[in-house]
Amino acid sequence: MANEQWKNDIAYAMTPFKLLTWPIGVWPLQVYNIYSLIRCILATCCMSIIVILPTMEIHMGCTDAEQNIDSIMLIFCGVLGVxxxxxFRIYAKNLTSNYGSARNDYLTIENADYRAIMRRYAFVGRILSCFMVCFSYFSVMIYSLIPLLGDDKDNQMNITDEDVVLEYPMPSRCALEYFGIPESMYQIICLFEFIVLILTCTCNHGNDSLFLNITLHVCGQVKILKASFIDFDVSSSQVNDRFNALIQRNSYLIKMAKELANAISFVLLMQLFLSSILLCIMGFQFILALKMNDAVMMGKSFMVLCTFLTQLSVYSFVGDYLKSQMEEIGLFIYQSIWYDLPVNLTKNIIFIIMRSQSPVKLQAGNFIVVNLATYMSILKTSISYLSVLRVMVET
Known part of the structure; x- marks a missing residue:
């Protein structure tokens, strides 16, 4: 019965993220063989298309201002996905050790209250993943349907023309003509580009969900550790061994958190940089759409803004929460009955409290702390920039 419960807990916490990341070859608990490498290479090559085709469109000068913005947005999304x-393949060892540790946590936990804490954090991870991935898929569907629906008047005018201007889910008309793709394959190309967009969303938000889920699990383990310090019983036997086990657990969680921070450092740097640029570009496009009463452009800009703001919000919230959880370890130790412990253990407590004053933090490029303060700073800068542009547009 207990074995079945363990399996159900592990499936509940990890199955959605396995379904998202196994097809692209980055699931941490997979067998890293030639087949997983092939899946990763295929996914990377498909995402490269979303970078190459819009770049060629801009270089050939076949796009207008609106399509240029769409091309830049798609290029940034493709770069982030790649x-x-x-x-995550390079730092596969870091993710594998963390997910392996999470699996062992579910197999070894016995306290019902601690198990409930782990389930709660798994639930939060599932909710965040569902919201991010589903919203991005919905945005891609709307984004892909807009060129196909088109404008009736334009379609009627194009029927009389010898050269029909075809619109694709992503700007690629001139690039496809350059490669000699016949117009008779229009529907097949549209379907292929739609699949590439879906794959890019999976590589972006699927990988985000994979990382955020295991980071929340580490936060849950830190919360369990804090509860263990508070509930520590000094009257029972083997006080030294049990308290030293908690100290070792603290060191182990710090190690796991450092591995996660190292794995995401460069990704966060590019995420902050590209997202900040896109927020300004798409925000300006949204202002122009409002001025021209262009509902289609407003909808596209709004969806892109929401998608990137969601990414920044979730990373900032989880980074801030991880930092606060690590800092509170020292506070909870101080609130425990440490004064009843043997003298040799109270000496170790000082070092734990000192260590908690320098908690593990998610950092972009190992120099920008990703937390709510950073998030608010990015928003303030972007809004200030957009306010200046709005005044320029109205004057």
């Missing part, structure tokens, strides 16, 4: 997939 970087996340490659980095």
């Amino acid at each position: 970087l996340k997939t490659i980095c």
Whole structure:
């Protein structure tokens, strides 16, 4: 019965993220063989298309201002997807050790209250993943349907023309003509580009969900550790061994958190940099759409803004929460009955409290702390920039 419960807990905490990341070859608990490498290479090559085709469109001068913005947005999304997939393969050992540790946590936990804490954090991870991935898929569907629906008047005018201007889910008309792709394959190309967009969303938000889920699990383990310090019983036997086990557990969680921070450092740097640029570009496009009463452009800009703001919000919230959980370890130790412990243990407590004053933090490029303060700073800068542009547009 207990074995079945363990299996159900592990499936509840990990199955959605396995379904998202196994097809692209970055699932940490997979067998890292030639087949997983092939899946990763195929996913990376498909995402490269979303970078190459819009870049060629801009270089050939076949796009207007609106399509240029769409091309830049798609290029940034493709770059982020490729970087996340490659980095998670490079730092596969870090993710594998963390997910392996999480699996062992579910297999070894016996306290019902602690198990409930782990389930709660797993539930939060599932909710965040569902919201991010589903919203991005919905945005891609709307984004892909807009060029196909088109404008009736334009379609009627195009029927009389010898050269029909075809619109694709992503700007790629001139690039496809350059490669000699016949117009008779229009529907097949549209379907292929739609699949590439879906794959790019999976590589972006799927990898985000994979990382955020295990980071929340580490936060849950830190919360359990804090509860263990508070509930520590000094009257029972083997006080030294049990308290030293908690100290070792603290060191182990710090090690796991450091591995996660190292794995995501460069990705976060590019995420902050590209997201900040896109927020300004798409925000300006949204202002122009409001001025021209262009509902289609407003909808596209709004969806892109929401998608990137969601990414920044979730990373900032989880980074801030991880930092606060690590800092509170020293506070909870101080609130425990440490004064009843043997003298040799109270000496170790000082070092734990000192260590908690320098908690593990998610950092972009190992120099920008990703937390709510950073998030608010990015928002303030972007809004200030957009306010200046709005005044310029109205004057």
